[in-house]
Amino acid sequence: GAVVSQHPSRVICKSGTSVKIECRSLDFQATTMFWYRQFPKQSLMLMATSNEGSKATYEQGVEKDKFLINHASLTLSTLTVTSAHPEDSSFYICSANLAGGAEAFFGQGTRLTVV
Amino acid sequence: AQSVTQPDIHITVSEGASLELRCNYSYGATPYLFWYVQSPGQGLQLLLKYFSGDTLVQGIKGFEAEFKRSQSSFNLRKPSVHWSDAAEYFCAVGDPGGFKTIFGAGTRLFVKA
Numbered sequence: 001g002a003v004v005s006q007h008p009s010r011v012i013c014k015s016g017t018s019v020k021i022e023c024r025s026l027d028f029q030a031t032t033m034f035w036y037r038q039f040p041k042q043s044l045m046l047m048a049t050s051n052e053g054s055k056a057t058y059e060q061g062v063e064k065d066k067f068l069i070n071h072a073s074l075t076l077s078t079l080t081v082t083s084a085h086p087e088d089s090s091f092y093i094c095s096a097n098l099a100g101g102a103e104a105f106f107g108q109g110t111r112l113t114v115v
Numbered sequence: 116a117q118s119v120t121q122p123d124i125h126i127t128v129s130e131g132a133s134l135e136l137r138c139n140y141s142y143g144a145t146p147y148l149f150w151y152v153q154s155p156g157q158g159l160q161l162l163l164k165y166f167s168g169d170t171l172v173q174g175i176k177g178f179e180a181e182f183k184r185s186q187s188s189f190n191l192r193k194p195s196v197h198w199s200d201a202a203e204y205f206c207a208v209g210d211p212g213g214f215k216t217i218f219g220a221g222t223r224l225f226v227k228a
Contacts, residue, residue, distance in 0.1 A: 032214055034214075034215060034216070042220075043205065043218045043220045043221050044159075044205070044218045045218075046215060046217070093158065093159070095216065097214045102147040102166070102209035102214060103147070103149070103161075103164060104209065104214070106158060106159045107158065108157075108158040109158040109159075
């Protein structure tokens with residue numbers, strides 16, 4: 001149980017276009033999901049907290065207009081990188097917790113390359 | 116605010132030697148602590164976790180970690196390292212209130228023959 005699936009695992013897009021990444025909790029409902037970004041050889045940095053049915057909460061320094069988060073259902077959160085640029089190339093990982101639990105279950109990650 | 120410190124950016128050990136990766140945390144209450152491993156280009160794999168109880172925690176792949184409240188530490192150990200253990204290791208603290216997971220900077224493990 002507690003499986004989180006992320007799609008796609010890899011995506012290449014042209015500079016200036018937008019790309020959407022999906023994060024699904026397959027066997028549980030998640031009112032809250034988290035999005036992380038990991039640059040090469042660096043740690044995972046929390047970008048935002050996705051809240052079902054309400055606005056996401058962004059960490060300091062993360063542009064909310066650039067990284068659009070939608071959490072329209074209890075099993076799906078999406079991250080859309082708008083007007084992507086090469087500096088947005090990174091590894092994006094989502095996570096979700098079981099209700100009341102502190103352990104996060106992570107998706108497989110999405111490698112975004114902007115060319 | 117919570118924080119996690121992994122003082123060693125990288126460590127090199129010989130295959131068969133013992134390993135200890137250091138982790139110190141800053142948290143106001145009893146923390147929920149985790150160790151994850153990440154191979155290049157891959158996602159995270161949970162090695163072990165500590166929530167409460169026995170301070171020596173056993174995990175997968177022969178890893179263990181010991182929670183020491185007095186030292187605010189949660190060091191990861193393995194008695195005999197295999198070449199396949201070469202990877203990036205992350206210590207993390209979970210916030211039971213907001214459910215966020217905060218990661219340390221990571222320690223890159225190199226294993227030499």
